Amino acid sequence: MSTNSPEVAILVYQAAKKRSEDESFDGLGNLGVEVIADVLRRSGIEVGYCSPESAREHQVVLVSMTSTYDLLALTQAVGRMPSWKAERRPFRVVAGGAGMQNPTVVRHLVDYAAFGRSEFFAVDLVQAALDRQPFVHPSVMNLPDITPVTLGQSELYPHAINGRAEGFMGCKRKCKFCHYSWARQYRGPAGDYVQTSVSTSSPEITWDRLRGIDHKHGRIRTALDGFSARLRRCYGKNITGHDVVEGLERVGSFGGTSTVLAYNISNMPTENQADKDELYGTFASAQPRGRVIVVLQSTPFRPSNLTPMQWEPVRLMPSMSELSAQVIVDRPNLRAMHSFSNEGPWSHLVTVVAERATPGTDKLWEAICFAPKLQSNPSADKVRRVSTHFDLAPYLRKYDIDEPHPADFLTSFTPRARLREIARDMRRRADG
Numbered sequence: 001m002s003t004n005s006p007e008v009a010i011l012v013y014q015a016a017k018k019r020s021e022d023e024s025f026d027g028l029g030n031l032g033v034e035v036i037a038d039v040l041r042r043s044g045i046e047v048g049y050c051s052p053e054s055a056r057e058h059q060v061v062l063v064s065m066t067s068t069y070d071l072l073a074l075t076q077a078v079g080r081m082p083s084w085k086a087e088r089r090p091f092r093v094v095a096g097g098a099g100m101q102n103p104t105v106v107r108h109l110v111d112y113a114a115f116g117r118s119e120f121f122a123v124d125l126v127q128a129a130l131d132r133q134p135f136v137h138p139s140v141m142n143l144p145d146i147t148p149v150t151l152g153q154s155e156l157y158p159h160a161i162n163g164r165a166e167g168f169m170g171c172k173r174k175c176k177f178c179h180y181s182w183a184r185q186y187r188g189p190a191g192d193y194v195q196t197s198v199s200t201s202s203p204e205i206t207w208d209r210l211r212g213i214d215h216k217h218g219r220i221r222t223a224l225d226g227f228s229a230r231l232r233r234c235y236g237k238n239i240t241g242h243d244v245v246e247g248l249e250r251v252g253s254f255g256g257t258s259t260v261l262a263y264n265i266s267n268m269p270t271e272n273q274a275d276k277d278e279l280y281g282t283f284a285s286a287q288p289r290g291r292v293i294v295v296l297q298s299t300p301f302r303p304s305n306l307t308p309m310q311w312e313p314v315r316l317m318p319s320m321s322e323l324s325a326q327v328i329v330d331r332p333n334l335r336a337m338h339s340f341s342n343e344g345p346w347s348h349l350v351t352v353v354a355e356r357a358t359p360g361t362d363k364l365w366e367a368i369c370f371a372p373k374l375q376s377n378p379s380a381d382k383v384r385r386v387s388t389h390f391d392l393a394p395y396l397r398k399y400d401i402d403e404p405h406p407a408d409f410l411t412s413f414t415p416r417a418r419l420r421e422i423a424r425d426m427r428r429r430a431d432g
Contacts, residue, residue, distance in 0.1 A: 374386060
């Protein structure tokens, strides 16, 4: 090890999906890992940065997993490097972040998996890694063993990072598909949050608050999360067709041109073409005074762990990627269209496999990460190819709410019995 290298370093590795124009570590603006680095530095532990190749120059490597895609990215980045093999690795690896829901597919690449908010035990965890000792804590797994774990909770971080300070965490709205809402206990102002503040000119705001905006915005980010009022009501977003129209007309009431980026969830359980037609017709009925451009960004439903929908089935088709950039409504005062970058069935499948993985997933995961014909072919073709060699049913099927679940080792501040109770009621409403 170089005498100039700090003992602890943050791994900088290639993302599986492009996140921004600036793909450098600083460009990604990863507040979570910057908080951990700040905690360590305040305790006197120097923290640097490393690549997969230079990791061996350090004693402990920290891996930030901002989404489930990072399980794929980490495996592809280091999974075939001799220096990262568990039996030969000269350093210890600590991984955590929002993407750390099921570490099974990376259990031989990571030594310690930290779940939830970890800044309050990060110093002790890193010290254990420096001492090459197990770390006993309810929010940490000592891999490769998969053991019960509870997501760590904490108060808001009291220090600003690069001029940014936490205003809140968690969410009170409890949309039934949202891991963040059920895994993170709400901390922040007494009132409900209005925006997560991308910037003052491009706020992120819940749909019900659109009616209250009092000046023109060039661009607004918001969410529908369901094609029809029925779907939204069933899965936790009580947004009616009238609400959709009222919101668009309010955005357009200040004149000029405004853009609404509306995040949506497609392929929901029980979703059908009538649900899609309902939203398209609702868009068409809006009559804003100024010009409003609606970009519908539809992400396929995933049965995220620790949510009431974790037992629900997955539908890879129909693929919304086939509708990318298609126009829904085109009038002088309203243009509604599908996003240019709707997700395809392959990346959908990959993340579902990762979140529902068991040790029996290893061969499938190896193929996903490294099989040549699964790296460059069209999305639907890759799904067909992998389905001829592997049984995908464990990852796509509907689970009985009382049967063992692949991620039963995982709990949060919301009791699992409560999640089951909500899930049963939700299914009754969906089937009714």
